[in-house]
Amino acid sequence: MRSLWLDTAPEIPAEPFSPGAGFDSVVVGGGLTGMTTALLLARAGHKVAVLEARRAGAVTTGNTTAKLSLLQGTGLSRITSHHDAELARAYVTGNREGQSWILRFCDENGVGYERRDAVNYAVTDSGAKSLDAEHEACTQAGLGTELGNASTLPFPVRRTLRLADQAQFHPLEVLAALASELRRHGGRLFEGVRVQGASTPKSGGVELTTDAGAVTARNVVLATGIPILDRGGYFAVLKPQRSYCIALEVTDRVPPEMYLSVDxxxxxxxxxxxxxxxxxxxxxxxxKVGHHSNTQGLVDDLTRWAREYFPTARPAYSWSAQDYQPAAAVPYVGKVPAGGGHIYAATGYNKWGMTNAVAASLALSAKILGGHMPWADTLYRTRVTPVDALSTARVNAEVGLEMLTGWVSGLAKTAPASPPEGQGVVVREGRSPIGVCTVDGVEHRVSAVCPHLRGIVSWNTAERTWDCPLHGSRFAADGTVLEGPSTSNLGSGI
Ligand SMILES: Cc1cc2nc3c(=O)[nH]c(=O)nc-3n(C[C@H](O)[C@H](O)[C@H](O)COP(=O)(O)OP(=O)(O)OC[C@H]3O[C@@H](n4cnc5c(N)ncnc54)[C@H](O)[C@@H]3O)c2cc1C
Ligand code: FES
Incomplete structure (x- = not known):
């Protein structure tokens, strides 16, 4: 599976990594958060490096749908059910700042985007009620949403909630422009360098260990989706949610708005x-990542749905990606506990990172540079402590249960012959759970124990990967780490 964006991405040049260098700031991760933060720091005169484990944009930023909208499903009513009105307003302000910054950046750098209305729609009574609640939350937070029931969709809807004049873009065109600006300001981008650990020596700053050697920095920003290093316990309050996209080539007219169902x-x-x-x-x-046994069926279902309502559309691409749902309903952005005051992280955008990533970058760069943004102090006051005790406990309970059942089912099976092409299975060999799969005619045998916190991985039929149901680490068929909090590969299954 490959996204429309990655398949049509402009070249983003990177340079060879030489270990041992020192920087003012190192940003770990070359997605939208990392590249924006790095550019803001470089513009302020910092000597900056981005260390990216794969290629810039390879993970969520290259597989998003890239709607740049302040109407975010039913997100604002969820925020107001967890927090006060002041924080909800700060969320809107931060996202508005993020949206304005990136659109201004596009204008200044000749990157195209389209202005579009964002429209939530409901086809059920309960969906319509959610829209009423979202409208109320939006209105109170200063967003000019409008309720209605007319749409350009090819099926009847019960209610709509519209926010005019939002935007959509090609995320990798934006990322390439950010990378080019970063380079113009002296910033460096190193690809294929995976950060594996950090220490905070008494002499100050941070020393990062990577699979290609060490670097030092006065400040480090973890812009890795879910933060690696686990110092903040973020993995316990974030739900990794994977979803699917297809792009269909169209010649007939299709609805121009950015639609999102709430049912x-x-x-x-x-x-x-x-x-x-x-x-x-x-x-x-x-x-939830690693929690569906037939992921290819989910792609097929999306395609069926699209062909039913847009019969002349021709499926051209399919892909999937994950983002992290925060227990506290708002992103976690700020200093990482036990990071010596020099390590920062940004995570938990809940599939609305196009604005949230930029808001987080504005806030983090200001903090590092000694500036101050009042909306950010309010928005990011939530810490990874039992502030949202109930949801945090629920997430942990689910994790505990999955850990147990993963081990039991892994140990209960006995080894079959080689799986058919494209299939994988977890079996028991001696006392060890082993993943066995066949991809492109090659059988791979890997340890099924996730190196992060010992969850048991499961096979993802659509992507032909091993996915961990605990905190969302994902690995290629041969065990190479792809994304998530793990910083190392699955062990060999020998
Ligand atoms: C299906 C889907 C649709 C979405 N649609 C929208 C939308 O329409 N609008 C919207 O606003 N948001 C949307 N989002 C959310 C948005 O795409 C993300 O929130 C955003 O792209 C996250 O960017 P990021 O830079 O934080 O993370 P990423 O893009 O994932 O970047 C993190 C980078 O860190 C690197 N990395 C990880 N570990 C290491 C390590 N140890 N060392 C070095 N590098 C490392 C990774 O390789 C990766 O490149 C969607 C999300 C999904 C899943
Ligand atoms: S991702 Fe945490 S145990 Fe696998």
Whole structure:
């Protein structure tokens, strides 16, 4: 599976890594958060490096739907059910700042984007009630949403909630422009360098260990999706949610707005014009990472749905990605506990990172540079402590149960012959759970124990990967780490 964005991405040049260098700031992760933060620091005169384990944009930023909207599903009513009105207003302010910054950046750097209305829709009574509640939350937080019941969708809807004049873009065109600006300001981008640990020596700053050698920095920003290093316990309050997208080539007229259903299953729609072709992107069918046994079935279901309502559309791409749902309903952004005051992280955008990543970058760079943003102090006051005790406990309980059942089912099975092409299975060999799969005619045997905190991985049929149900680490068929909090590969299954 490959996204429309990654398949049509402009080249982002990187340079060879030489270990031993020292920087004012090192940003770990070359997605939207990392590249924006690095650029802001470089513009302020910092000597900055981005260390990216894969390629810039390879993970969530290259597999998003890239709607740049302040209407974010039913997110604001969820925030107001957890927090006071002041924090909800700070959330809107931060996201508005993020949206304005990135659109201004696009204007100044010749990156195209399209202005579009964002429209939530409901097809059930309970969905309509959620929209009423979201409208109320938006109105109180200063967003000019409008309730209605007319849409350009090819099926009847019960209610709509519209926010005019939002935007959509090609996320990798934006990332390439950020990288180019970063370089212009003296910043460096190193790809294929995975950070594996950090220490805070008495002499000050941070020493980072990577799979290619060490570097030092006065400040480090973990812009890795879910933070690596586990110092803040973030993995215990974030739910990794994976969902699916397809891009269909269209010649007939399709709805121009950015639609999002509030009923289950979720359906997200937007258009894109790339390389002279028009596409309709349909997303949805999300679930917790590692918790669905037939992920290919979810892609097929999205395709069926799209073909039913847009019969002349031709499926051209399918892909999937994950983002992290915070127990506290707002992102965790700030200094990492036990980071000696020099390590920062930003996570928990809940599938709304196009604005939240930029807001987090503005806040973190200001903090590092000694500036101050009142909205950020309010928005990011939530810490990884039992502030949201109930949800945190629930997330932990789920994790505990999965850990147990993962081990039991892993140990209960006996080894079969080689799985058929594209299939994988966890079996018991002696006392060890082993993952066995066949991909492109090659059988791979790996340890099924996730190096992060010893969850048992399961096979993802759509992507042909090993996915950990605990905190969302994912590994290629041969055990190479792809994403999530793990910093190392699955062990060999020998
Ligand atoms: C299906 C889907 C649709 C979405 N649609 C939208 C949308 O329409 N609008 C919206 O606002 N948001 C959307 N989002 C959310 C948004 O895409 C993300 O929040 C955002 O891209 C996150 O960017 P990031 O830079 O924080 O993370 P990422 O893009 O994941 O970047 C993190 C980077 O860190 C690197 N990394 C990880 N570990 C290490 C390590 N140890 N060493 C070095 N590098 C490391 C990774 O390789 C990766 O490149 C969507 C998310 C999903 C899953
Ligand atoms: S991701 Fe934490 S145990 Fe696998």
């Amino acid at each position: 289950t299953p979720t359906r997200s729609l937007r258009t894109a014009r790339v390389g002279g072709r028009d596409y309709l992107i349909v997303g949805g069918n999300g679930h």
